[in-house]
Amino acid sequence: MLKKDSMIIVGGGIGGLAAALAAAEAGQKTTILEQAPEFGEVGAGIQMAPNAMAVLDRFGVSEEIAKIAVFPKRLVLKDVYTAEELTTLDLGDEFKERYGFPYIVLHRSDLHRVLLEACEKSPLVELVTNQHIETVEETADGVVVTNASGEQMIGKALIGADGLKSKTRSLFVDDEPICSEYVAYRGTIPIAEISDDANMDDVIMWIGPNLHVVQYPVRRGELYNQVVVFKSYNYKEGIADSEWGTPEEMDKVFEGAHPKVEKALSYISRQIRWPMYDRLPIPNWTKGNITLLGDAAHPMLQYLAQGGVQALEDASYLADMLNEHGNNYEKAFKAFEQERQPRTAKVQRTARTWGEIIHAEDEVSILLRNTIFKQREANDFSYTDWLYGQKYGQGTKKKVTN
Template identity: 45%
Template sequence: MTQPQHSAYLVIGGGIGGLTVALALARDGHDVRVLERAPEFSEVGAGLQVGPNASRVLDRLGVLDDVARDAFFPRRLVLRDAVTAEPITALETAETFRERFGYRYFVTHRADLHQAVMTACLASGRVELLASKHVTAVTPRDGGALVACADGSIYDTDALVAADGLHSLTRDLLIADGPPLDCGYVAYRGTVPIEAVTADGGLREPDAMVIWVGPSLHLVQYPVRRGELCNQVATFDTRRYTADADDIGRQLDNAFTGTCAEVARGVGLIDRSRRWSMVDREPVGGWTRGHIALVGDAAHPMLQYLAQGACQAIEDSVALADSVTAHPGDTAAAFKAYEALRAPRAARVQTTARTWGDILHIDGVGASMRAALLAQRPADDFAPVDWLYGHDAARTTTQLEHAR
């Protein structure tokens, strides 16, 4: 029988959430082992938006400069009508934004952020990264947990952190809420050379991140990798196109028929080989039990309309590490305090993301009312996003004492 290998802290999942929590624990002096199912530690996807709430954490972890080195800093986030191309509203994200929140809004390639955090984990000397570790069973025990992998290896840990994503095996052990909720929307993602989008005036605002919105659809465009690439995300409601269910490329074309020239050009460049379903879950408690805790999508999967999935996982990392520091020698109490701190915050982001999706995709009179109302707000009105970007997930005695 294989002898279990012992770990003080064991993390399941080597994505952004798993690596940031490993780095946060390592920065506080803990040894961490990370198990990743894939043959190598890498990230699938393209662009990633990073708000100040996540930048604060990355700065504290000492990786912000590395993450932002090849990032793109838009001067504005712009909402435009996908059919008429008319502007609806904008949010300034340059100096006045920095003055308000302490950090600029930036966009980067998901792989760049992942690489920066992974490099920091390895450099810490406290994080061991193990690939090709498909976790098949998690068994709680007094004072810890046992984790079994498909290759026959077994790990015994005093504290288990599950960052194993949307279909978390560990979540199924803690929370009986069934499969994720599919909202019917899908997203096509990918990057193209910036020249392909800007040719003949195809990218109207090259220094901005633009969200083109229309009935049951939207297209997001922004530069990444020092402005050399353009990241695009085309999203639409598949429930309108059941007749084309066997031809997903045709669904995409049909959904964006009638949009303006800039949107049509962008959609025409998108890779059709893969698409992602838009799913989330109802906000629930129960992320922790004894010496087991969930982070990131395993705890609070959310729709992408606030671009906060990775940012919330990053917030989790320091909240959990700080709770461990505040409860020395009592992992169960630390994990409980972590959930008390994070659950209300994550729930608000989850539910607001759903609402924002409804606002983006509204049609008819609702769309006209949206345009009329949003036209009245100045671009430097940050009040609607203060709660989101002004949040500081880093250590505060008041927060931790309240969570006890």
């Protein structure tokens, strides 16, 4: 059995790397166990709201992020059939002054790379690959992890940051990911290929009954990110993932969409699809010297663009608690959970609700939604204060007051 004088972090994604930076800030050594042969991130774009930027600034990576990010001027909701602007959120100076930080968009792999490089520079962080962790157990000697080859490693404490399909989560609850019956196709293309249609200033979401498309530039404006999402009418419980939400069904459900949306679909990569899952909030994700973080604790649907953001918030508050409680991991983890569980549960539930709003299909709901959307001003931040105004950066929780 290999013994480590460090905390063990299971999972080397955005949440796991951020957790290592949090621990390093508190003077704690960590060993990150990543199942892949090398550290990396798949997917396409990711949106970082001010509550994420506060954390990235705290961990000293915001300047590096700014070199590769795009700073959009607006969030825009458009009708998928008519291209009518239904509502916008101004991301300019008033927004930044209110929340303290800007709203950015970038490629997931770029964000992951910057966090990884920060971890590589830290003498307190060890990175280990090819670790398919099967079991986690707390013993009198420490927390023992066993990988798929039967090899064991023991650490002082453990953070499960192993995502939606977390093995660590099974210590706390016997649940399974819940299929939303929606599927996403994601990808980026060189901006030059669609320069006539690409809007470099906006994050655009085209919405319609049971479907939407998101578009925005990434990587300094060199690439254009597109996400196509729709509900599959071929889904039924027990069906193989490959048999529902197919490219052929995508073409069918988007029939009649605005020409710009149809053109977006023509560019989207059809080889890889992401069925969309979440899980229900759980009241407890801490036990002794073991805790969960990010999607392992609170996997959510993507409709608020807060999955990665909430993992960063987790890491920042975890840093606060490790700074306060030192090697008393049980106390630090429990205080971390008590603060973060209500917040993340609200975001999880709201993400589901927002999905129902933007995907409304009956005429009355659509009329009511669009009427409310059109009545609000672009600088009306009353709907976003609860989400963006509560920050966990700079070592002190800050909350916007109206």
